[in-house]
Amino acid sequence: MxxxxxxxxxxxxxxxxxxxxxxxxxxxxxxxxxxxxxxxxxxxxNDSRRNVTWHGFTFKYYEKAIHNNNLIEAFLNSLSIAFFNTVFSLILGTLTALLLWRFRFSYKSVYEGIILVPIIIPEICIGIALLVFFNLCGWPNDLPWPLNLSKITCAHILFSFPFVAVIIRARLAKFNLDQEEAALDLGANHKQIFKNVLFPHLKPALIVSSLLAFTLSLDDFVITFFMSGPETTTVPIKIYSMVRFSVTPEVNAASTILLLITIVLAAIAIWIQRGWAKEVEKS
Amino acid sequence: MKSARNHKLAFWLTFCPPTLWMLIFLLVPILIIGIFSFSAKQGLVDISASWVLDNHIRAFDPVYLSVFFKSIGIAALTTLICFLIGFPVAIGIASAPKSWKPVLLMIVVLPFWVNLLIRTYALIAVFRTRGFFNFSLEWVANLFGIPFEPLTLLYNDAAVILGLVYIHLPFMILPLYAGFEGFNKSLLEAASDLGAQQFKIITAIVLPIMAPSIISGCILVFIPALGSFLTPELLGGPSSQMIANVIERQFLAANDWPFGSALSMMLIYLTFGALALRYFWLRRRNFSSTENKP
Known part of the structure; x- marks a missing residue:
């Protein structure tokens, strides 16, 4: 043949x-x-409250959503939590990835397993465990903004940074150690190697994982549900209370705004990852 | 790879921050609910660590046991449906022309990024009694002049399973896709040369070879489906409560923290039980495959 x-x-x-x-x-x-x-x-x-038949095009419900102060407040909360979550998850996740990539130590495989536990165990268990924990340790409830979001942020970092660690470690596995040796031979110190050799290599993974951490935080409902109070609602929590009430075009509008943000972030991340896959194919 | 002993400072600098975070916000909280699960409630708010088994025994009460069985049943059925849909989709995508693959994969993965709540809400909008699905059915019925009563599609077990399949389908497709991409296609060619039919090739060769990725996909769907809270809360009726909903009620409504802790510890045990099954299955498989080698 x-x-x-x-x-x-x-x-x-x-x-x-x-x-x-x-x-x-x-x-x-x-x-x-x-x-x-x-x-x-x-x-x-749709220009109709019944929300089933089409009654003409309108931006009415977006205007309503934008003028809904509670929703805007929840939106600002969500964005600040997502921002702090991204920064801290990126730091912790990168450290974890470097640790697992660089060092040999006893019980390493156990450690690798424990890092994945926040991803594996049901969200509801993390939610109630943290609820109990914050209650027992007397975490203050009446802090000024944005410190009152600290409980939710800590919880989000817990389940975001393992994802960051996994992505960055996959990128580190593709790092050619000869590059580091070449830099050492040429007289670079460790700081210079990190800045000029390792960091440029990690950059796409850092961008992708920060986008992922941002969306994970923006999207989380279950764990946030147990952490949030009257002053600290996030967009998903707000939408949830609206959904429980009824199906209205206003909920559709609020959901669409959140949807648009996540789709844009996801598209950027997937696009970067594709370029990264191509680069691997070339080499 | 360097030894931790020779680079102490760098090791501790990278080791401490993530480990402390895990310790404070994961292990300590879980340890606390682990202790709570053996504690007794005293009065309205006080909880004493008295090492009693009452909460665990109460979890085996028929009322709660039936919730456990129901949750396992719903999660298992969700996993099965995801597999039946996901398997043909995955092998189809894996055999697509190269230019199509990334597009199709992206189409399958993109919903993963969309908020869980929004996707569940979208299902409610489509399937509620006066939603788009009934509306379309009514339109078709009117076209043929058949009298039409809107169907009640939501707030039952079937709606919960539909919602769970909708949310977890990408988790099944991705590992199956990777599994089908990863093996040597000349085996299929050989089988076909020897006269095996299409169906026989799939059952006798593709399924056994892909078994590890099928197990991974099933675990990835089963575990989150078992602990799902939002889907049964929004799509389920009063009788389709799952474990997570009962746990939530113990904490936010019934105020029985020890019992809620016991239930969530059991959910954690079930999760790790499922993972352990996978681990032992893989180990036995590897063991027997090395044994068979000449």
């Missing part, structure tokens, strides 16, 4: 992509995944 025939044969047997059943299932899956979200976005522009 020559190369061409072999290729044809392979195409015939394994090219599930070209078979009708795959296309039907894929189309149904995509409709299932996206239709509800798209409907939600479209109907945020």
């Amino acid at each position: 020559n190369q061409q025939q072999r290729k044809n044969c392979q195409n015939r047997i394994f090219n599930y992509f070209h078979q009708w059943w795959f296309r039907v299932i894929l189309c149904c899956t995509i409709v299932f995944l996206y239709a509800p979200i798209i409907v939600l976005v479209i109907f945020s522009f």
